[in-house]
Amino acid sequence: MQFIEAQRDMREAYMLGIPGMVTSALVWFMAGVVALHFSNQAAVLALFGGGALIFPISVLICKALGRSGKHGKGNPLGASALEGTGWFILCLPLAYGVFLANPRWFFPAMLLVIGGRYLSFKTLYGLRLYWACGATLALAAYALAAANAAPSTGAFSGAAIEFGFALAMAMLRTRDNAV
DSSP, X not given: OOXXXXXXXXXXXXGGGHHHHHXXXXXXXXXXXXXXXXOXXXXXXXXXXXXXXXXXXXXXXXXXXXXXXXXXXXXXXXXHHHHHHHHHHHHHHHHHHHHHHOGGGHHHHHHHHHHHHXXXXXXXXXXXXXXXXXXXXXXXXXXXXXXXOOHHXXXXXXXXXXXXXXXXXXXXXXXXXXX
């Protein structure tokens, strides 16, 4: 499978990543609500617990919308996606350590981790919009940390940014009559 074909396979199987991004935005939103109504510790658990469900839920959404939710067997980008997931999981203890040092820095730390993860999605899907998403998440992280923003603000910022980029992806998909 050629590289361009591999990216096309990923775009088709996972609908440009839109279901995953929307699911992630909902998880961020849920964590923000938990931070407002319960505790920062509960919000961290909500983000971690909900985050573990993002991929399985996005696959179910892809299947419900008539897509496979699974890339082709010969797709070399599948290994890259798995490696990126491994890197992401290894960053979670670091983000939790940041939470222990200062609860207001947890969501900015997670925005940086997620933003870094999205940068690699440009390679997986062949869409530069993922670079913009990763950069926006990173800039938001720095701004939130500098402002010493409340944890709920950080969580709601993640939700808004991801939902906004999911909307942009959907418009791109419609405009280009893409997969």
